[in-house]
Amino acid sequence: MAAKLQSIEAAAVKGPKKRKPNHGKTGNASKKTKQYPRFEPMTKKPSKKMKKLFRKRSRDYNSDDEEEMKREVDLDPGSPGGDLGNNDDDKSMDVLKDYNESDEDAMDKASEGYQGIIKFAEGSRAFRMAFLSIMNKNLPNDPLGPVLSAHKKLVAEKLADEDAEHKVKSEAKKEKHLVAEKGHVKPAGFLDSKEKFLIGVATKGVVKLFNAVKKVQNPQKSLNPSKSKDAKALSKQRKEAFISELKKQTSTSAFRSSKVFQTKEESEPGWAPLRDSYMLTSSKLKDWDKIEDPPTVCGNDNVTFDESSSEED
Amino acid sequence: MARFRNRKMHVKPPVVKKQPSVDHIRGEKIPKSFVFSRGKLPCSLKQLELDLRKLMLPHTALRLKEKKRNTLKDFLNVAGPMGVTHFLILSKPKTIPHLRVARTPQGPTLTFEVHEYSLAADVARTQIRPRCPQGLFNNSPLIVLSGFGNGGQHLKLTTVIFQNIFPAIDINTVKLSSCQRIVLLNYNAETNLIDFRHYSIRLQPVGVSRRIRNFVQSHRVPDLSSLQDVSDFLAKAGYGSESEADEESATVSLATDLGRVNRASMKSAVKLQEMGPRLTLRLVKIEDGLCSGGAIFNQYDIGKSTKAEEDAMEATAEEETEAKQETDEEAEASQETDEDID
Secondary structure (H helix, E strand, O other): OHHHHHHHHHHHHHHHHHHOOOOOHHHHHHHHHHHHHHHOOOOOOOOHHHHHHHHHHHHHHHHHHHHHHHHHHHHOOOOOOOOOOHHHHHHHHHHOOOOOHHHHHHHHHHHHOHHHHHHHHHHHHHHHHHHHHHHHOOOOOOOOOOOOHHHHHHHHHHHHHHHHHHHHHHHHHHHHHHHHOOOEOOOOOOOOHHHHHHHHHHHHHHHHHHHHHHHHHOOOOOOOOOOHHHHHHHHHHHHHHHHHHHHHHHHHHHOOOOOOOOOOOOOOOOOHHHOOOHHHHOHHHHOHHHHOOOOOOOHHHHHHHHHHHHHHO | OHHHHHHOOOOOOOOOOOOOOEOOOOOOEOOOEEEEEEOOOOHHHHHHHHHHHHHHOOOEOOOOOOOOOOOHHHHHHHHHHHOOOEEEEEEOOOOOOEEEEEEOOOOOEEEEEEEEEEOHHHHHHHOOOOOOOOOOOOOOOEEEEEOOOOOOHHHHHHHHHHHOOOOOOOOOOOOHHHOOEEEEEEEEOOOOEEEEEEEEEEEEEOOOOHHHHHHHHHOOOOOOOOOOOHHHHHHOOOOOOOOOOHHHOOEEEOOOOEOOOEOOOOEEEEEEEEOOOEEEEEEEEEEOOOOOOOEEEEHHHOOOOOHHHHHHHHHHHHHHHHHHHHOOOOOOHHHHHHHHHO
16 A cells, blocks of 8 residues: 555656656656556565566666766756746756757756756746846847857858858859740830731731632632623633643743742642643652653653643643 | 549540641641750740641641650651651750751751740730630641742742641632631741741621621620610620721621621631741751751852752752652642732
8 A cells, every 4th residue: 555655646746747748768767667556456576576666667767867967966056946946947048059968858857856846946036037147138239149259250151152152152043044944035015116027027928829729729709600781701711821831831841940939820630640730749659660661652642641631631 | 442442443545646747628638847956945935836736737746746856857756657857946046046848758957046035924915805715726727828939949939838838728619717827927028037926817807897897796785884775785886996907908808607796698807816926037957957067058158159059959859849749738828829919
């Protein structure tokens, strides 16, 4: 029963500790050992061996605690008390990051134990005052903050270096971007005179094409062949067209080679082989007769025949 | 088990529509093109490459995959069986981006400096209503070359190559509805620069108020809330046409009806809207072969050009024209007549 009571007491004491998130390994171990008998069924008592183990563990734990407390005393005159400056404690934890972890653990433990509280209450107050005075100090607007002077110099140098590096890098990047974007122009929102001129040129081209298409694709739309007058006109037109075509073909064949851009007849047959120039121009068919058996037919004769036949059509 | 079987469903291979390499009516080879880059391109030029591919549609590889290790020979090897006749090669040396236009497999190659360029996105950003109707890229664009007429041999060669880069138009059989885009190359003799523009063609009936046109076009119920009477809708002209004066020269009477609004009986106005990309080019060099061979023309030693070079140029121009005739091209009214425009 006494042991049980003790365990309950211990639990009560360790209550606040349980809520704290950061525990050392030893803390966890102690929790296990102390809480173990609590969940023990009433009938079963711990065996002697186990008891021994528990005792040993508890001893270890205590000794450890003491040791660490001693170290704490050696290192720092003040350590935060549990009831006095929990908030300050946290703050100090945030700011003073130079403390190594073991010290932090020690401080935790110090806040846990009664002894620690009593012993270091005075010291912690002094620390708190010092800390508050630091915090309340009005600092010049220095991005580095209150740091040791030697370190300050180093940090300043480092920052300056970084800045210069960044500047160089950004400049190089900008330059690269400029080179990459060379020639890239965002057009203006309005149409300037040049663009208008260009659109005009293009429009003329389109208009010409459309007019030509209209001329070719339905030339007789306006004339009604059922009317006698129109029919006459139509027949005349056809005749004229035919004759002009005849003339055109002879003339074009004469100076085809000399002219670079040559207007083609508008009413040539649609299918390629029907055209008069098919045999002449197609490279495959050009010398068809010369390849295999040259003596049979003369190429020129063939061409003339072809031309005349197409004209009659 | 069934679920798994479902997941294992057979994936249908994408249907590859085989494009004919020869025009079925005219028996003429359709020019096809690859647009790719040599070397690493910065972001904006990559975009330009995509824009150019879109411009070259439909007879181009829109999603041509290129790798770093691909050499020109690789493209050339693919080009043969695919029937690709033209290469448009973008590159970005340290100084200025270059565009090379080459005929495969033997050349010649035109090298242009790209002095200025704007992407299609840049152009679209400047417009209030960028226009992209469906099927805009289903047909190849018309090409208008202007100002090239009275230049040297190198300009002649340029015109020939650019005329052949798109399939020729046969005005006997062409459908007006297929003429939706136009590419303009305008040569400025003073600055030696070539302006490269890409427009979409839109036709509008003349003398019809915008409200009525929109009503007919969209078939949507108009908002009459601000009007006193229905007659207002017809009688009241909206804000009027912006460019009534310009329209005189830009009106066409169509051969056939085109869409809902444009009737053959009525006059239609031709309106062009820029689509981009926009390029300002300068012809620097013409090489004999495909990105190799002797320089037929070089901008930088134009004073030193020997007679032999000029002869070579003439010979190539001749060859080109012969090739053109070989393909049995029909009259491209828009192309040939623009020599007279200026």
